[in-house]
Amino acid sequence: MKTLIIALLLICLMPASGQAGDIVTRSFSEDVPQGEKVLSNVEHKALIAEFLDPLDSGIGKDIAHLLWREILSAISDQSGAGAILARAPEGERLLDLLERDYHTAAIRIAEHQDGRMAIWGAAFEKGEIVYINSHLSLVEATRSNKIVFKVRRSSGFADQRGDIELTLPRTKFNFPLVISSRDALFRRPLMIDRTTNVRAAANRNAEKIGQFKKGDVAQGLDLRNGWFKVSLADNQTGYVIATNIKLAPLFALIDKKRINLRFEPVVSADTLAFNSNIKGRFRILQQRFNGNRMWYQIIFNDRPVWIAASLTETEYSQPVVHFVAGLYRYFGGRNRDAIREFQRFIDFPGADHSNVNLSVSYQYQALSSLFAGERTSVNQQYLRKASVQTPFDATPYKIEALSWIGERRGVEQIQETLIKINELEPDLEKFQNFKQTLHKVIGMPLGGS
């Protein structure tokens, strides 16, 4: 009898997971490994390696420069994020390493320069056409996501806290072939980032023939060996070094019901279209930062107009730029931006993504959504899509289990999800560890196996 009373008492005292008014917060734990050796001023760093160039046309170097400037532009508003060109460890040659060992070499190169990831690949140029195969290699530490759960109870029970380690299994990515042209890639507006000399030839010793100031916009014609060829007045051309350039995205994607298109990049400017319904993919002519906003200039109804960048989605030259930008946003806690970047990757026109890359993108969207405090139903949309792409992967279900923590009827849902994880997770010990950690956070025993 005494035992029964105690048992009943314990049941009454046991906190129920998921009460109306409970507040659940989730974040990376402070001791998450950020990469083996990371420079203190740049927490999230990517290395871009010269692309392999079997036809020896120089395009490998040009693609690397292009991606470097585009990635920097894509993450320019994120502190602690950077990208540099890769160099080989002493005594070794970058292209030889990559051609021999591919991802293994890329990871070694990233670690050598204290980076989180390396972007590399192969490029071919034949006549007008450029073919690009790009790859991404993440250092091992990026795999681990140590997530801290804090459940602040509304019901008078003790608050709950726990750390759950979720390992995303993939660190090596192969992206689909991109077929483009020099014109499509390099003929574009260049935003001058600092005072830069214009030279008669593509080298530092060439005659100086002009100068651009920070904020100027130049018309780029081509990119070779780290120098942009630009058009000047009177049909002249010159060269500016790529390191002083910011690249706007190639396209602005607009799908808004009430949007203003202005003649100048300022809120008070006259409008061509006011509160209008605009949908389309527009080539960006230039970008400008004005009045605490970024603006893009596009052509609409044959007229140049400006639109606030925040009202658009953007598209760069290759899907890898968006995938990498998505990772930066995710690592940097810019959750809603991460969701958008991965969506840009998924929707990249003409890209024949592998099922694995799509699944990983949806998983990162789900995790970002989790950290952004979205409803579980929103997370589930991403996770369903991930499961469709890789139906034999337990990871989407693990993320789903985490998203139910603190939700009303969360325990029941978690138990159902655990059954699925048990079917798919081949390592019994990992499964049991995951379940036990969930139990600690929730504060209730779980079935599911």
Place this chain on the structure above:
Amino acid sequence: MNRLLNLVLGSLLALPALSIELTGKAVHHLSGEIISNADVYLTSENLTSSSPVTRTNAAGEFTITTDTPFELRIVHNDYEEFTLVALSQPDQPWVCELIGKDDIQLTAEEKSLLRSHKSPNGDALFIFPYRLNLPDSDLAGFNDLIAFNLDMAINTHLQTISDHEIYVELLPADLANRGNRTELYGKELNALALISGIGRNQPNGDLSISSKFRIVPGRSGVIYVLDQFPKALVAQAALSDKMNKLWGDSTFLSITIRQVEQASAGASVDTNKLQQAKISLLDFKRDLPKGSQNLVRKIDALLNRINEGLGS
């Protein structure tokens, strides 16, 4: 191993089933002599034939109706059986080249030519230069690029699921020009797989390329892939992304199954090798797309076999 590999390879072809009527012709691979009264065995998603479904007639021909993907075996007493796994409908009549038992010996000259290319560890894919209707200089460039692209595509794919590594070697043209003797060279080269291809110009200017990926050892596990793309893309020699993945997966499975066989072959079981094979297979399985249930069943059967070897 051959049977197991065939069964698994056959399940890689997770494409929509295509119902086809196929006419084939069995010939001797050197002389072209017709092989009549050979047994034809067929295995597809819906059929596993333990007895022949038909026989080759006096003209060496046979006709079958089946769904892709399918596996075909032709067996005749005087000849080694011919086995292949078909990805898509091949040109017809489909010429099946059987090697006579008397032809298996390589000449001293052939052995001498092959010796310098032999793979010490059995981790090489050899390409016999493709035979395409291109100017010689373009053809040389195409074949160089094929080797580069395949090495990169297959290895980067392998690296996402395992620690396996292979290298791709383009063999000299004088070996390729020995016609169908190339089929015998796999064992001598200690090759993991042999790749070759032929092309035909289409009336619209496109190039139609038929590539063959043959797993060694043994004469099993041949995968045919038919590609057709504009001549302008020939320069890039990428072939199709899907084919690269298919060949990458086939390479992975060949290596892994060989790993399992080797681990179990000795006096005592090599548990480290089995454990490595298990980890790779689990990673491979995790990345499989929708519609792979058949392949998953076979992978699970292989995993069960590994677990038995591990005593778990």
